[in-house]
Amino acid sequence: MNENSLFDLTGKVALVTGSSRGIGKSIVERMAQHGAKVVVSSRKADACDAVTAAINARYPGHAVTIPCNISHKDQLQALVDKTRAHFGKIDVLVCNAAVNPYAGSMADCPDDAFDKIMASNVRSNVWLANMVIPEMKARKDGAIIIVSSIGGLRGSPILGAYCISKAADFQLARNIAVEYGPYNIRANAIAPGLIRTDFARYLWENPDILKRATDTAPLKRIGEPDEIAGLAVMLASRAGAFMTGQALVADGGQTIS
Secondary structure: OOOOOOOOOOOOOOEEEOOHHHHHHHHHHHHHHHOOOOOOOOOOOOOOOOOHHHHHHOOOEEEEOOOOOOOOHHHHHHHHHHHHHHOOOOOOOEOOOOOOOOOOHHHHOOHHHHHHHHHHHHHHHHHHHHHHHHHHHOOOOOOEEEEHHHHHOOOOEEEEHHHHHHHHHHHHHHHHOOOOOHHOOEEHHHHHHEOOOOOOOHHHOHHHHHHHHHHOOOOOOOOHHHHHHHHHHHHHHHHHOOOOEEEEOOOOOHOOO
């Protein structure tokens, strides 16, 4: 490890879900740039392979593809097992993958859509954290990062169920931080505002929603995926060593104005 760099991740292994595109893709790219070995994971192997190949072209041997559907516990366990088999350990877990199959009034949200949102955005993160914590506990070192959303801080007339799941993610980070802090395991959440991703395309391509999100925000624009990645690097590195149980908001100032 480079002692001169607060942000050096040399020797660390980072497992990042939902990392074939958007915020997750930027996180694996930036973590690899800072020295980490990274696992690129999403449901589609071919999409992951493209990201893995690009990283390995710049930093040979630093990335591996391990596909996984986060809604299946057995696939999550396989993801963890294969990561350990390939890289030997897991130092950093980034729970980034999420779903939102419904937009509209909470009163009209189908039960199966609500269940899917809570299962993928909350329960899968609980499962995955519980799978990696034992080795972090034994090593007395580890960082868990949950990509939440400013939706978890505010009510919404169209994203109610999603916002509930993201509020739960803040609490999950706090609970892990309190329970495992004595073992030097840190857990934090990142709360992006509206970011230019495929996941949020239906929001930022809607002129009315885009106007509402940017008109009152001090920076007057939406964010880019790479503008979230730096926060993950910080939380995983020595720079974030004294931060735990927190929600870091990166939203161009939308929530403060």
